[in-house]
Amino acid sequence: MSWLIALRAILHREALRFVGQRGRLVAALVRPLVWLFVFAAGFRAALGLSITPPYQTYITYETYIVPGLCGMILLFNGMQSALSLVYDREMGSMRLLLTAPLPRWWLLFAKLLAGTLVSILQCAAFLAIAALWGIVMPWQGYLAVIPALALGGLMLGALGLMLSSVIRQLENFAGVMNFVIFPMFFLSSALYPLWKMAESSPLLRDLCALNPFTHAVELIRFALYGQMNLPALGWVALALAGFAGAALWGYDPARGMQGRKG
Amino acid sequence: MTDQGLSITGVGYRYGAKRALEGVTLDVAPGRFCALLGPNGAGKSTLFNLLTGLFSTRKGRICVAGQDIARAPRAALARIGVVFQQPTLDLDLTVRRNLLYFAALHGIAGREAERRAAEVLDRLGMAERAREPVRNLNGGHRRRMEIARALIHRPAVLLLDEPTVGLDAAARMAITDHVHDLADQGLAVLWATHLTDEVRDSDQLAILHQGRILACGETAALRGSEPLREMFLRLTATAPFILAEISSGGGAAGTVGGRQPPGDRGHP
Numbered sequence A: 001m002s003w004l005i006a007l008r009a010i011l012h013r014e015a016l017r018f019v020g021q022r023g024r025l026v027a028a029l030v031r032p033l034v035w036l037f038v039f040a041a042g043f044r045a046a047l048g049l050s051i052t053p054p055y056q057t058y059i060t061y062e063t064y065i066v067p068g069l070c071g072m073i074l075l076f077n078g079m080q081s082a083l084s085l086v087y088d089r090e091m092g093s094m095r096l097l098l099t100a101p102l103p104r105w106w107l108l109f110a111k112l113l114a115g116t117l118v119s120i121l122q123c124a125a126f127l128a129i130a131a132l133w134g135i136v137m138p139w140q141g142y143l144a145v146i147p148a149l150a151l152g153g154l155m156l157g158a159l160g161l162m163l164s165s166v167i168r169q170l171e172n173f174a175g176v177m178n179f180v181i182f183p184m185f186f187l188s189s190a191l192y193p194l195w196k197m198a199e200s201s202p203l204l205r206d207l208c209a210l211n212p213f214t215h216a217v218e219l220i221r222f223a224l225y226g227q228m229n230l231p232a233l234g235w236v237a238l239a240l241a242g243f244a245g246a247a248l249w250g251y252d253p254a255r256g257m258q259g260r261k262g
Numbered sequence B: 001m002t003d004q005g006l007s008i009t010g011v012g013y014r015y016g017a018k019r020a021l022e023g024v025t026l027d028v029a030p031g032r033f034c035a036l037l038g039p040n041g042a043g044k045s046t047l048f049n050l051l052t053g054l055f056s057t058r059k060g061r062i063c064v065a066g067q068d069i070a071r072a073p074r075a076a077l078a079r080i081g082v083v084f085q086q087p088t089l090d091l092d093l094t095v096r097r098n099l100l101y102f103a104a105l106h107g108i109a110g111r112e113a114e115r116r117a118a119e120v121l122d123r124l125g126m127a128e129r130a131r132e133p134v135r136n137l138n139g140g141h142r143r144r145m146e147i148a149r150a151l152i153h154r155p156a157v158l159l160l161d162e163p164t165v166g167l168d169a170a171a172r173m174a175i176t177d178h179v180h181d182l183a184d185q186g187l188a189v190l191w192a193t194h195l196t197d198e199v200r201d202s203d204q205l206a207i208l209h210q211g212r213i214l215a216c217g218e219t220a221a222l223r224g225s226e227p228l229r230e231m232f233l234r235l236t237a238t239a240p241f242i243l244a245e246i247s248s249g250g251g252a253a254g255t256v257g258g259r260q261p262p263g264d265r266g267h268p
Helices: A002-020 A022-043 A061-086 A091-098 A104-132 A139-166 A173-186 A194-200 A202-210 A212-224 A230-250 B044-051 B073-077 B095-105 B110-123 B139-150 B169-184 B219-223 B228-237 B239-247
Strands: B006-015 B018-028 B033-037 B061-064 B080-083 B157-161 B188-193 B204-209 B212-218
Touching: A002 A022, A002 A104, A002 B095, A022 A061, A022 A104, A061 A104, A061 A139, A061 A173, A061 A212, A091 A104, A091 B095, A104 A139, A104 A230, A139 A173, A139 A212, A139 A230, A194 A202, A202 A212, A212 A230, B006 B044, B018 B033, B018 B044, B018 B188, B018 B204, B018 B212, B033 B169, B044 B061, B044 B080, B044 B157, B044 B188, B061 B073, B080 B139, B095 B110, B095 B139, B110 B139, B139 B157, B139 B169, B157 B169, B169 B188, B204 B219, B204 B228, B212 B219, B212 B228, B219 B228
Parallel strands: B033 B188, B033 B204, B080 B157, B157 B188
Antiparallel strands: B006 B018, B006 B061, B204 B212
């Protein structure tokens, strides 16, 4: 019972912070919207898309990148929470959390879930704006995408948590941009299908195929059309298990936190 | 060794090759205010991280209200109230919301949480601030609120890591007085500081320097006729000499009221 009380409180706190910081929502939405309205508009003529699953007809480039931009929201949120921990902005509240009389894995899971909840709300707002713009998905897609966003968000949040526990020399946001966000985003199927990438470089295509972010995007893409992409689900679940395990290891008081003095 | 307060026995800790704590032994009984006095870098925060389970060590033993933090961390953490050196408040949330959040982390919800939040705010003289966002509070009130929060689950031991850092003299004195009152009401209090004017003659005093306890006992008995500040500067400035004196059984500091840890008798 006390576990659920704590989980509810952690989710509630994150939701209150989200509602209280309207700037955070606007900032989180501006990024994918700029990509959707500006980048996609400029890029649509340069990239010809063939009909590949889950699409059954020709689609505009804007339609193609919507799942990738949902993934971008999840990715940035995961990394931002990692950065706030690295820079001690959130470290105080993390200390408070970790000294609660509950199992550490549960507390970290609750924190991850809270971050994911916020990401899902942001994705919902983004999908609503995209729908107003005319990029409408089948209605069942809007329901099916929720668990896909949750799983992808948990996976990327766990990656952020892992990074926050093991990396202490992230100089600034540019470091994360260069070494995590950009490679993950561009080496994925968010902006271009993998077969298109293979035309340029089979090696890059293979790297894209290994990238868990690619699979999170594909999971979201298929879910938006009410379909299940089992290989993507498996990859994302595997990556989630790996990152979560590493984050738990990193926050183990006997090991990973040792270098964090003070 | 105390069953209801805080008991630290022979605790050591290293950051890689660097020794941060060695052979730290200290008991704080219920109703006692123990000042852990040490200069910056003495190891106070490391000790607090061990006491709160953020770090763990195989060297030594820490018990809170009879619960070993290594064997029963959750039971031990349930009996600890802690005020960290760095603020851990949500500035955008109200005082009440902050308290309810923390209560929930300890499994207290609903009316009981509301009742306890009101109770601790009243205890710290902050009942009228409950609905204000924490951002509106000054530094002294924020600290007082953190102390109130640390009491909401009715702990047996209250840990405060340099809680007066950054506060003006009046706020410092008010907080120090409040926490002394809490000790008088039966809590075992461990108060880490580097400021000698926060320590009263009737307090238990432990001087920590370079990871070791140099002296432990009642302040009045330890300092004798010497002002505490002078004694503290003398001890921490000439630590190797004093340590040599202690290990040979002489010296002014001694371990008055302290215990020798098993297997770690005498300091090198």
